[in-house]
Amino acid sequence: MNCRDFWDTMPELQDGPGAEAPPHARECQACAALLDELRRLEAGLRSVAAGCVRAEAPARVEARLLAAFRSEAGLAAPHSRRWWSPLAAWGAMAAVVAAAAMLLFVHERRPAPQPLTATELAALDWADGWQEEGDVETTPGEFIPLPNAARPAPSEDVNLVRVEVPRSTMIALGYPVAADQGEDLVQADVVLGSDGLARAVRFLDE
Amino acid sequence: MTQTPPDTDDELLLRMRSGDEQAFVALYRRRQGAIYRFALHMSNSATVAEDVTQEVFLALIREDCGYDPGRGTLSGYLFGIARKLVLRRLERSRSEVALGLDGEEEADLIELAASPDPLTDLTRKEGIAALRRAVQALPRRYREVVALCDLEEVDYAEAAHALGCPIGTVRSRLHRARALLLEKMHQERSPRSVGALRPVRCWI
Numbered sequence: 516m517n518c519r520d521f522w523d524t525m526p527e528l529q530d531g532p533g534a535e536a537p538p539h540a541r542e543c544q545a546c547a548a549l550l551d552e553l554r555r556l557e558a559g560l561r562s563v564a565a566g567c568v569r570a571e572a573p574a575r576v577e578a579r580l581l582a583a584f585r586s587e588a589g590l591a592a593p594h595s596r597r598w599w600s601p602l603a604a605w606g607a608m609a610a611v612v613a614a615a616a617m618l619l620f621v622h623e624r625r626p627a628p629q630p631l632t633a634t635e636l637a638a639l640d641w642a643d644g645w646q647e648e649g650d651v652e653t654t655p656g657e658f659i660p661l662p663n664a665a666r667p668a669p670s671e672d673v674n675l676v677r678v679e680v681p682r683s684t685m686i687a688l689g690y691p692v693a694a695d696q697g698e699d700l701v702q703a704d705v706v707l708g709s710d711g712l713a714r715a716v717r718f719l720d721e
Numbered sequence: 722m723t724q725t726p727p728d729t730d731d732e733l734l735l736r737m738r739s740g741d742e743q744a745f746v747a748l749y750r751r752r753q754g755a756i757y758r759f760a761l762h763m764s765n766s767a768t769v770a771e772d773v774t775q776e777v778f779l780a781l782i783r784e785d786c787g788y789d790p791g792r793g794t795l796s797g798y799l800f801g802i803a804r805k806l807v808l809r810r811l812e813r814s815r816s817e818v819a820l821g822l823d824g825e826e827e828a829d830l831i832e833l834a835a836s837p838d839p840l841t842d843l844t845r846k847e848g849i850a851a852l853r854r855a856v857q858a859l860p861r862r863y864r865e866v867v868a869l870c871d872l873e874e875v876d877y878a879e880a881a882h883a884l885g886c887p888i889g890t891v892r893s894r895l896h897r898a899r900a901l902l903l904e905k906m907h908q909e910r911s912p913r914s915v916g917a918l919r920p921v922r923c924w925i
Contacts, residue, residue, distance in 0.1 A: 570761060588740040
């Protein structure tokens with residue numbers, strides 16, 4: 516067996532470090548040295564793998580996916596009844612009014628809620644203005660908290676619904692809208708908390 | 722007393738399709754870790770890994786996910802989706818992975834560079850850190866095969882399914898990837914290469 520034939524058998528993949536050298540490697544010092552290096556590299560890669568074997572997706576991913584699964588399968592969340600009852604008592608809250616106003620104008624059919632991605636969640640977390648008074652500076656594409664809406668808890672299962680609303684809706688959130696464009700439809704992403712209430716919105720085509 | 726063997730992935734998927742939430746949870750918990758780590762090794766970003774893991778299983782929830790048991794395992798299929806999503810994210814960020822070294826990592830590298838043989842210490846902390854950086858600096862087609870076969874111990878057939886290439890290609894890429902890693906580790910022996918590593922750009 517020559518060196519080329521030897522490496523065609525990929526001996527580095529067959530045994531770990533310290534394993535007995537194959538016959539060719541006992542005769543060829545260059546191949547023996549390279550084989551030894553490759554086996555040590557393989558041991559090193561196993562150490563890299565062992566160092567991150569416990570890394571896994573955060574628990575919030577499972578919670579979001581479960582919500583999506585239930586939505587897709589047409590199943591109600593186990594705790595939904597518990598939440599919907601007090602919801603009636605909170606009907607006077609400004610956040611509900613804002614959310615209802617937003618959702619009443621939904622154009623055509625409403626798509627199923629989608630879990631937020633980690634990037635969207637980060638954008639939501641960075642949105643200014645939660646529970647702040649006065650005007651909020653708006654940045655295109657950024658989530659804007661709805662008036663009196665509570666900031667989602669870090670582990671809260673939040674969902675995203677894409678809707679179309681009249682452009683005039685944007686006035687309430689501080690956007691300038693020309694009078695003749697008030698009835699135009701704009702796309703918006705509405706963030707729903709685990710209680711089903713709208714928490715924040717972002718306009719996609721300002 | 723005989724133990725009931727755990728459900729296979731395909732059995733869980735079938736039950737999941739009929740609305741069995743527990744089957745979905747079981748399947749997710751069985752496979753999410755490997756998908757997350759693969760995305761993490763590929764992107765070097767926990768945010769990307771989280772997004773990709775979520776998108777992979779969202780695709781599975783949708784009825785039109787396109788998984789065909791006749792073409793390979795569910796695990797290979799999930800890795801395949803994860804790979805496409807990671808590549809899309811990498812392309813969106815201009816395929817550029819900057820591997821800046823913090824003080825501790827640089828110290829590790831200098832210590833490793835002082836070692837007469839960088840491969841001697843690959844199972845020690847500084848050796849592992851240097852090797853991890855070397856993996857992340859590999860060109861994409863070699864990094865993905867190392868992440869799958871070496872770091873996640875996926876077999877060649879499953880890796881071939883995930884990568885959409887023949888098994889022979891997986892073997893040859895793995896062979897080449899290891900040669901590149903050895904080359905990289907030897908380069909790090911020289912203190913001059915410490916500066917050259919900062920930052921490393923990986924054009925895919």
